[in-house]
Amino acid sequence: MKKIWIAIAKLGGWKFILPEKGSRPELERCVFATAPHTSVADYLVGTAYMWELGVNGKIFIKKEFFRWPLGGLLRKLGCIAIDRGNRHNDMIGTAVREFAKGGPLSIAITPEGTRKPTKRWKRGFWEIAHQAGVPIVPAFLDFSKRQVYIGETVWTTDDSEADILRIRRMFKKEMAKMPENFVEVEN
Secondary structure (H helix, E strand, O other), X not given: OHHHHHHXXXXXXXXXXXXXXXXXXXXXXXXXXXXXXXXXXXXXXHHXXXXXXXXXXXXXXXXXXXXXXXXXXXXXXXXXXXXXXXXOOOHHHHHHHHHHOOOOEEEEEOOOOOOOOOOOOXXXXXXXXXXXXXXXXEEEEEOOOOEEEEOOOEOOOOOHHHHHHHXXXXXXXXXXXXXXXXXXXXX
């Protein structure tokens, strides 16, 4: 199933830029900050890329997508349902506990938290990485070039706002499938 999904993405013209095998051991335990997030297609392409990377990837997806017939398939693919309408859903705690179990685990999160334009990123991805003691790896979905690639590893500091701003500045509006839905930070 995963190989078919990857093949479909590549047939669709996507190029996966992968690091040299073994050169990025931090990818085994990290939070992927995936952006721009302006379309459901982001999930389809991003998931294929994670599988091509060969990481034990998990993706948080709003619970509404877990209805029949997609629910069982999404769980099998490593997706975790999240109740975005419940501020007390313990997404951060759930992720931190998963990392605490040890072993390989990479979680992909879209920090924008929505496909609509937003000036402020949600900080849950930062909290998970900081509390779990794992790095953040920016993952770029560049629709303008039909490329997916990862950026420089970012370790959190005690200044969440500065860390998040540093990561946000890596992403550009022209990368988005729908550029009008991505709010770029000025340098």
